[in-house]
Amino acid sequence: MCGRGAKLPRATDDSSGRRPRAVVTGGAGFLGSHLCEALIAQGYAVVCVDDFCTGSPDNVAHLADCPDFELLRADVSEDLTVVGHVDLVFHLASPASPPAYARLPLHTLDAGSLGTRNALALARNRTARFVLASTSEVYGDPLHHPQTESYWGNVNPVGPRSVYDEAKRFAEALTTAEGKARGTDVAIARIFNTYGPRMRQDDGRAVPNFIHQALGGAPLTVAGDGSQTRSLTYVDDTVAGLLALAHSRVHGPVNIGNDTELSIRELAGMVIELTGSKSSVDFVQRPIDDPAVRRPDITRAAEQLGWKPQTDIKEGLLRTIDWFRGLQSSAGIPSGAA
Numbered sequence: 001m002c003g004r005g006a007k008l009p010r011a012t013d014d015s016s017g018r019r020p021r022a023v024v025t026g027g028a029g030f031l032g033s034h035l036c037e038a039l040i041a042q043g044y045a046v047v048c049v050d051d052f053c054t055g056s057p058d059n060v061a062h063l064a065d066c067p068d069f070e071l072l073r074a075d076v077s078e079d080l081t082v083v084g085h086v087d088l089v090f091h092l093a094s095p096a097s098p099p100a101y102a103r104l105p106l107h108t109l110d111a112g113s114l115g116t117r118n119a120l121a122l123a124r125n126r127t128a129r130f131v132l133a134s135t136s137e138v139y140g141d142p143l144h145h146p147q148t149e150s151y152w153g154n155v156n157p158v159g160p161r162s163v164y165d166e167a168k169r170f171a172e173a174l175t176t177a178e179g180k181a182r183g184t185d186v187a188i189a190r191i192f193n194t195y196g197p198r199m200r201q202d203d204g205r206a207v208p209n210f211i212h213q214a215l216g217g218a219p220l221t222v223a224g225d226g227s228q229t230r231s232l233t234y235v236d237d238t239v240a241g242l243l244a245l246a247h248s249r250v251h252g253p254v255n256i257g258n259d260t261e262l263s264i265r266e267l268a269g270m271v272i273e274l275t276g277s278k279s280s281v282d283f284v285q286r287p288i289d290d291p292a293v294r295r296p297d298i299t300r301a302a303e304q305l306g307w308k309p310q311t312d313i314k315e316g317l318l319r320t321i322d323w324f325r326g327l328q329s330s331a332g333i334p335s336g337a338a
Contacts, residue, residue: 002040002066019068021045023086023128025076025119026093028055030198031133031191031235035090036060038239040068047082049093051075053107054100059198077110080118086126088246091119092133094167098287099204105163112167113174120178120186129185131246132175136192136257136294137165146261146295149190149253159289172253179251187245192257192296196235196316197323207232207317210268211324214277224286226265231295233258234316237309244305257296258309274317
């Protein structure tokens, strides 16, 4: 399988007959692998760049025999050498879950700083459009709700989440400066809480944690009293938003997320219901600087990109649960769900 159907029209070869080509840093990660797949379905040749610090070759193994796919193992903070023409550069490379960036703090900061600089240089040198995958974490624990792109955020620069938050904030500043100072065609997407198949079971974020616990019959561990909210976007919708931004003239930043908000406690109950699990809920200590609320204002994405999420939360969760069930089945692990 080389790719799947995408919502946008297929890319076409240029006047010289060459296939349009995209580079995706962090392309073997959860979100990056879905983006690679969608680009190939649109007619792009894809160079997937990853150092596998949190991504996995397994995520793109189904693309290995595709003639339009190339896997390049490299740390983008050290080097990003791609031979041949490039039309799009998507910079996704970075540890993204709290346990991952806590384990790799300097690597995370390097990916946001040096990695962004190298990815921008590639785009500039090839006259390619550059799309930065930023994050809703730039808003920190927001004092403005819902979050609009004009909100500057409430971020602790030395807190336990700071290596990820500040790496992305710096990446946004660097991307903006590159566009203004050098005329590079740049765009910034602020991605909100994406979930779906290919998330790691030990990812540490709520959706994979809850599904893994529910399928194993273990208690679902909810931080604090579970009243904090999140807005969850199914991976197909996030990918569609990134592609819409890439194919536009919009520079952003643009929020790419779902404006339906639910509490963590509600999410836990939904996962228990959809898995048919008999798991209970355990309330544990809430992490420092854990945002109390999170919901994007997606007016800009709707008006400038014609984009909005399409996948209902229960539908997306069921697809994700099915994928995790398949993982357990292939590993011979019995399900604890009813």
